[in-house]
Amino acid sequence: MSRGGGGDGAGAAAAGAAAVAERGGVPPILYVLAAALLWSTGGLFIKATPELSAYELSFGRSLLAALTVAYFTRREGFRVNSVTVAAAVLYAALLLLFVMATKLTTAANAIFLQYTAPVYVLVFEPLVFREKYRRSDFLVVVACVAGIALFFVGRLRPEEMQGNWLALVSGLCFAAFMLLIRLPRAGRVNRASSIIYGNLLLAAVCAPSFFGGLHKVGASDVGVILFLGVVQIGVAYTLFTRGVERGVRSLDAGLVGYVEPLSNPLWVYLFLGERPSGWAILGGAVIITAVLAHTVALARGGKK
Numbered sequence: 460m461s462r463g464g465g466g467d468g469a470g471a472a473a474a475g476a477a478a479v480a481e482r483g484g485v486p487p488i489l490y491v492l493a494a495a496l497l498w499s500t501g502g503l504f505i506k507a508t509p510e511l512s513a514y515e516l517s518f519g520r521s522l523l524a525a526l527t528v529a530y531f532t533r534r535e536g537f538r539v540n541s542v543t544v545a546a547a548v549l550y551a552a553l554l555l556l557f558v559m560a561t562k563l564t565t566a567a568n569a570i571f572l573q574y575t576a577p578v579y580v581l582v583f584e585p586l587v588f589r590e591k592y593r594r595s596d597f598l599v600v601v602a603c604v605a606g607i608a609l610f611f612v613g614r615l616r617p618e619e620m621q622g623n624w625l626a627l628v629s630g631l632c633f634a635a636f637m638l639l640i641r642l643p644r645a646g647r648v649n650r651a652s653s654i655i656y657g658n659l660l661l662a663a664v665c666a667p668s669f670f671g672g673l674h675k676v677g678a679s680d681v682g683v684i685l686f687l688g689v690v691q692i693g694v695a696y697t698l699f700t701r702g703v704e705r706g707v708r709s710l711d712a713g714l715v716g717y718v719e720p721l722s723n724p725l726w727v728y729l730f731l732g733e734r735p736s737g738w739a740i741l742g743g744a745v746i747i748t749a750v751l752a753h754t755v756a757l758a759r760g761g762k763k
Contacts, residue, residue, distance in 0.1 A: 498719045502727050503566070503731065504691065506733065516684065523687075524688040537652065560623070576633035578603040583634065658692070
């Protein structure tokens with residue numbers, strides 16, 4: 460996710476903070492990298508709880524995530540407005556859909572198809588913000604659609620097909636979420652409000668399932684839920700925002716963020732032996748390459 464600047468004064472403050480951080484031996488970009496690596500563990504730990512449904516897992520994960528992010532951002536307050544409420548609903552939906560997709564299909568399919576979000580942004584952003592379409596936008600959309608099609612090639616079990624579609628819808632929710640938080644009104648309150656209230660909303664929705672299946676939750680499941688909520692979402696979000704606040708450009712943060720979709724299936728393969736299909740690997744490569752190339756091309760052209 461990108462964050463807008465706040466003028467020359469904010470830029471100078473960010474540059475000063477970045478210099479202090481670097482003198483202290485911690486380059487700000489490492490915060491973003493650490494966040495991306497933590498986010499990338501989601502697939503592995505979701506797969507590590509085969510006895511828990513997506514609803515049962517999401518309750519504890521989201522409740523702990525909300526509390527963690529609220530603790531680290533408490534000084535910014537907890538006010539909301541209509542934009543952050545809508546963003547919170549979308550965030551809750553994309554979280555649940557991603558967990559459901561990861562349970563049903565391979566981790567690679569789930570994360571690569573969720574990362575089609577930038578494609579939807581390219582399609583709808585000019586409409587929302589009254590910007591012009593660029594030819595490069597059209598080309599990257601075509602490339603990504605071709606990449607998406609490759610995930611549905613070959614023999615797929617019914618649950619894998621369902622998981623693929625859920626991951627695509629998760630990506631659509633992710634895109635709508637990114638567009639909403641770009642609106643000026645989103646920055647007038649705690650920018651983490653949508654994260655906090657989205658997680659609380661999802662926890663409330665999933666609470667009946669969790670307590671209904673409480674007898675299935677073992678000690679290892681509790682450990683996984685703790686990690687997913689506190690570390691994989693809560694600490695990762697805090698590290699990411701700290702890196703951006705200390706001077707990491709939105710472009711750099713976005714590029715480093717692609718460590719997540721590349722690492723996610725790797726952890727699952729190394730620890731659980733889940734191997735994505737060749738078509739899925741090719742499709743993911745097409746999507747990631749197209750979006751990265753488009754991002755870098757815009758940066759070189761001086762566009763944002």
